[in-house]
Amino acid sequence: MSDNAARRLSRxxxxxxxxxxxxxxxLSDLDGAIGDADHGITMSLGFMAVNAELAKLNLDNTLPxxxxxxxxxxxxxxxxxxxxxxxxxxxxxxxxxxxxxxxLSPADQAAxxxxxxxxxxxxxxxxxxxxxxxxxxxxxxxxAVNARARAAGGPEMWNSILEAAEAGAxxxxxxxxxxxxxxxxxxxxxxxxxxxxxxxxxxxxxxxxTFDEGEREKSGPR
Amino acid sequence: MTVKTLSARKxxxxxxxxxxxxxxxxxxxxxxxxxxxCWLYYExxxxxxxxxxxxxxxxxxxxxxxxxxxxxxxxxxxLEPSRLSSLSIAQExxxxxGLHDCLVVPSDDNTRPLIDRLGGAxxxxxxxxxxxxxxxxxxxxxxxxxxxxQASVPGLQDVTVVQATGGTAANFAYTPELCAxxxxxxxxxxxxxxxxxxxxxxxxxxxxLLREPLIESQFDALGKANKAxxxxxxxxxxxxxxxxxxxESVSLQQYLARNAVGVVAGRFIDGQGKPVAGPLDDRIxxxxxxxLKAINLRIAVAGGFDKVPAILAALRGGYVNVLITDAATxxxxxxADGVTELDQKLSQRPKIDHRAALPSNFRTxxxxxxxxxxDVVEEMLDGVVKAHAGYIRPIKGSHRALVARTGPRPGKVxxxxxxxxxxxxxxxxxxxxxLADAVxxxxxxxxxxxxxxxxxxxxxxxxxxxxxxxxxYAGDVMNFDMAAEMAAEHNIEVRTVVTTDDxxxxxxxxxxxxxxxxxxxxxxxxxxxxxxRGLSLDACEAAxxxxxxxxxxxxxxxxxxxxxxxxxxxxxxxxxxIEIGMGIHGERGVIRDKMMSADEIADRVMDRIFSEMKAAxxxxxxxxxxxxxxxxxxxxxxxxxxxxxRLSAKDIKIEANWVGxxxxxxxxxxxxxxxxxxxxxxxxxxxxxxxxxxxxxx
Numbered sequence: 001m002s003d004n005a006a007r008r009l010s011r012x013x014x015x016x017x018x019x020x021x022x023x024x025x026x027l028s029d030l031d032g033a034i035g036d037a038d039h040g041i042t043m044s045l046g047f048m049a050v051n052a053e054l055a056k057l058n059l060d061n062t063l064p065x066x067x068x069x070x071x072x073x074x075x076x077x078x079x080x081x082x083x084x085x086x087x088x089x090x091x092x093x094x095x096x097x098x099x100x101x102x103x104l105s106p107a108d109q110a111a112x113x114x115x116x117x118x119x120x121x122x123x124x125x126x127x128x129x130x131x132x133x134x135x136x137x138x139x140x141x142x143x144a145v146n147a148r149a150r151a152a153g154g155p156e157m158w159n160s161i162l163e164a165a166e167a168g169a170x171x172x173x174x175x176x177x178x179x180x181x182x183x184x185x186x187x188x189x190x191x192x193x194x195x196x197x198x199x200x201x202x203x204x205x206x207x208x209x210t211f212d213e214g215e216r217e218k219s220g221p222r
Numbered sequence: 223m224t225v226k227t228l229s230a231r232k233x234x235x236x237x238x239x240x241x242x243x244x245x246x247x248x249x250x251x252x253x254x255x256x257x258x259x260c261w262l263y264y265e266x267x268x269x270x271x272x273x274x275x276x277x278x279x280x281x282x283x284x285x286x287x288x289x290x291x292x293x294x295x296x297x298x299x300x301l302e303p304s305r306l307s308s309l310s311i312a313q314e315x316x317x318x319x320g321l322h323d324c325l326v327v328p329s330d331d332n333t334r335p336l337i338d339r340l341g342g343a344x345x346x347x348x349x350x351x352x353x354x355x356x357x358x359x360x361x362x363x364x365x366x367x368x369x370x371x372q373a374s375v376p377g378l379q380d381v382t383v384v385q386a387t388g389g390t391a392a393n394f395a396y397t398p399e400l401c402a403x404x405x406x407x408x409x410x411x412x413x414x415x416x417x418x419x420x421x422x423x424x425x426x427x428x429x430x431l432l433r434e435p436l437i438e439s440q441f442d443a444l445g446k447a448n449k450a451x452x453x454x455x456x457x458x459x460x461x462x463x464x465x466x467x468x469x470e471s472v473s474l475q476q477y478l479a480r481n482a483v484g485v486v487a488g489r490f491i492d493g494q495g496k497p498v499a500g501p502l503d504d505r506i507x508x509x510x511x512x513x514l515k516a517i518n519l520r521i522a523v524a525g526g527f528d529k530v531p532a533i534l535a536a537l538r539g540g541y542v543n544v545l546i547t548d549a550a551t552x553x554x555x556x557x558a559d560g561v562t563e564l565d566q567k568l569s570q571r572p573k574i575d576h577r578a579a580l581p582s583n584f585r586t587x588x589x590x591x592x593x594x595x596x597d598v599v600e601e602m603l604d605g606v607v608k609a610h611a612g613y614i615r616p617i618k619g620s621h622r623a624l625v626a627r628t629g630p631r632p633g634k635v636x637x638x639x640x641x642x643x644x645x646x647x648x649x650x651x652x653x654x655x656x657l658a659d660a661v662x663x664x665x666x667x668x669x670x671x672x673x674x675x676x677x678x679x680x681x682x683x684x685x686x687x688x689x690x691x692x693x694x695y696a697g698d699v700m701n702f703d704m705a706a707e708m709a710a711e712h713n714i715e716v717r718t719v720v721t722t723d724d725x726x727x728x729x730x731x732x733x734x735x736x737x738x739x740x741x742x743x744x745x746x747x748x749x750x751x752x753x754x755r756g757l758s759l760d761a762c763e764a765a766x767x768x769x770x771x772x773x774x775x776x777x778x779x780x781x782x783x784x785x786x787x788x789x790x791x792x793x794x795x796x797x798x799x800i801e802i803g804m805g806i807h808g809e810r811g812v813i814r815d816k817m818m819s820a821d822e823i824a825d826r827v828m829d830r831i832f833s834e835m836k837a838a839x840x841x842x843x844x845x846x847x848x849x850x851x852x853x854x855x856x857x858x859x860x861x862x863x864x865x866x867x868r869l870s871a872k873d874i875k876i877e878a879n880w881v882g883x884x885x886x887x888x889x890x891x892x893x894x895x896x897x898x899x900x901x902x903x904x905x906x907x908x909x910x911x912x913x914x915x916x917x918x919x920x
Binding site for chain 1: 317318319320493494495537538539540559560561642664665666667668669670671672673674695696697700701704785787788792
């Protein structure tokens with residue numbers, strides 16, 4: 001197999017970085033409405049640092065769990081902020097989950113989403129309904145767990161994950177923020193999508209595209 | 223659009239009436255003024271002023287015709303494909319390897335040898351990158367000489383060029399001495415040669431030579447380099463490294479056997495960019511890889527397909543942050559590192575920009591003193607470290623973690639403060655004797671990461687524990703908590719006081735949820751004094767908590783601030799609106815109101831403060847009237863005047879006051895008022911001497 005698991009993950013981070021970069025201004029605008037307008041810049045900085053650090057790895061003898069571990073510390077060191085600890089904890093949890101099985105099967109992919117959500121929840125001590133990124137991550141995880149339970153294939157699973165995340169992010173428009181800087185705005189946070197939830201959807205879409213592509217290569221004509 | 227066309231016609235007729243000579247639209251353009259304007263501009267190369275004259279319309283209308291013509295697709299501007307693809311490759315290289323900058327020479331132009339073309343491109347880049355006062359370390363090689371020969375950067379002052387390696391007697395045209403001296407001539411620089419051989423016979427001779435005062439001083443000059451220019455050599459049989467005879471071939475084989483793939487500034491590296499040990503290591507006189515990595519701007523110029531593994535290794539090792547190469551090599555490097563999206567991207571058609579043209583006097587960006595917006599924090603810190611060298615120094619070379627020169631000492635509780643940048647002089651201006659011992663610096667409006675904060679805790683620790691004091695923001699709390707966990711693992715006891723002085727940010731029932739703003743000033747002062755007096759960690763924490771509980775701040779913004787990266791305002795505020803309850807990050811306030819007089823604003827703030835501060839007649843307070851960045855002292859004094867009136871009317875005495883820029887929010891227009899309700903202990907701590915860049919008492 002020319003395309004090993006670590007390489008796929010490295011490409012996944014690369015895609016995330018491009019997608020975040022493309023959505024940078026939009027994310028910052030969302031943040032300007034209810035926060036300090038830097039969410040797009042911070043996320044883009046973090047994923048650029050992840051890419052630069054992954055570029056230094058020899059991916060031919062790197063385990064997927066190591067890719068996530070490297071991503072965790074690169075992201076944290078580059079940004080700090082609130083997204084730093086949250087996504088660093090997410091990646092660290094994903095690394096731990098992958099140590100049990102490094103082959104990146106659809107079940108592993110579901111485990112990644114689940115572990116990332118756990119990491120974010122633990123670090124931010126938040127929950128669904130707080131108008132944060134968890135409003136996208138928690139439904140995405142539920143979709144992943146359900147898909148795994150009914151032994152759905154990769155593409156089907158990722159469709160349901162993304163659908164759930166998008167619906168979750170949209171639902172933040174009608175929420176009043178309970179955490180983060182937006183919390184202090186009270187009702188004025190109503191009507192705006194949470195930028196953290198919006199970037200979570202971008203990340204999940206890039207993950208979906210990466211894993212779907214792997215699926216197409218496997219089943220496509222030779 | 224319709225409006226514009228109509229007014230243009232009106233203009234046209236008006237002027238046609240006035241000047242009988244104005245032509246109607248010539249037949250061949252049909253009835254389309256857009257096509258006519260475009261033809262005159264793009265085909266006849268006329269200026270917009272001349273076109274206005276001929277068409278009998280205003281210059282602004284010509285300008286909007288040209289812009290509309292692009293939006294409507296009448297004119298398509300296309301980049302020549304090979305140039306477009308080299309731009310895309312440069313952008314991907316920059317992104318993928320986190321480079322500072324990247325320049326890619328198009329591959330189609332085969333009229334000149336690659337080395338000449340790279341040399342020419344690098345010479346042009348050098349004109350942009352090299353600045354007065356720089357010290358440039360110059361390595362040797364064919365490419366480097368090609369750059370030096372084509373470079374010409376006039377008008378620079380106080381530039382030094384240092385030869386990066388020792389010299390050689392070898393019989394080739396691009397020796398280290400020659401490369402450095404041609405470059406020095408091209409940029410009008412002082413030249414420092416390394417007057418020792420690049421490779422000597424034994425390690426003892428090398429050590430002896432390095433101890434010679436003359437050579438020592440030359441190495442000192444090399445150590446001051448802030449920019450470096452070098453080629454990257456492969457270890458293929460026909461490479462410069464082999465053919466020059468610079469290194470003995472026996473030794474070369476040994477490096478090859480240990481998986482060396484390239485040479486950077488005379489040092490061997492493997493595929494991951496790690497140094498490869500070998501027989502020459504102790505016999506080389508020249509810049510080391512660690513020295514190279516410490517240089518701020520590291521410009522590598524290299525191309526050719528055989529060099530792909532060597533360049534990739536140099537990039538992975540972090541030796542390069544400006545890469546100049548050609549399109550084929552650039553694409554090769556990306557493909558070798560598994561980047562394939564680029565090829566799909568290059569085959570896509572460029573998008574057409576349909577945005578409507580804006581009038582030329584419409585401002586979309588705020589003017590700022592900037593170089594590269596991405597470097598704004600680093601460059602500011604560079605300036606801060608130099609400007610306040612008497613007070614602070616970097617911990618382990620990092621400007622993100624700064625420690626007081628006279629601060630930490632055994633037996634004293636260490637005080638660590640910190641937060642995002644954009645609030646200057648917060649937080650780094652409050653580091654020094656009698657105040658904070660160390661400060662952790664984040665990105666703009668973003669908490670520093672835990673590693674940086676831990677370094678500060680470590681540097682501030684005097685064995686009696688460390689106190690963290692910072693504003694209450696979710697990001698700061700997470701990062702400082704992680705740092706406290708790291709400190710605990712290193713047996714440093716950490717206590718934390720999260721400041722919550724902004725009374726507008728949450729109702730009083732949720733006091734703990736409030737954010738920390740300019741009133742931080744009083745908490746830092748109290749904590750610094752308590753620590754400096756040698757109080758226990760418990761006592762320091764208790765005093766700081768008391769100051770926090772008795773400090774009340776409220777801010778008002780008149781205009782938003784703008785981020786350096788976007789140079790755009792980060793929220794909108796109506797022409798007659800103000801934001802009451804503004805924080806220090808440009809977050810929206812809690813209430814939006816109509817603009818009112820200074821006294822009315824001060825009263826709104828003081829009324830809120832009095833509703834929470836239970837001060838009796840005769841009590842004493844400290845007052846801070848703080849600018850958010852763009853509000854001048856003149857207006858701050860007007861506010862202070864009213865604050866003083868309100869306090870004295872209640873017979874509350876101002877024990878001490880500060881008026882000025884103490885905790886800003888970039889260029890926001892606005893101000894905050896903080897009042898600290900003093901008691902005896904806090905008064906004593908307030909007057910305790912301190913000496914920092916922005917606050918000196920006693």
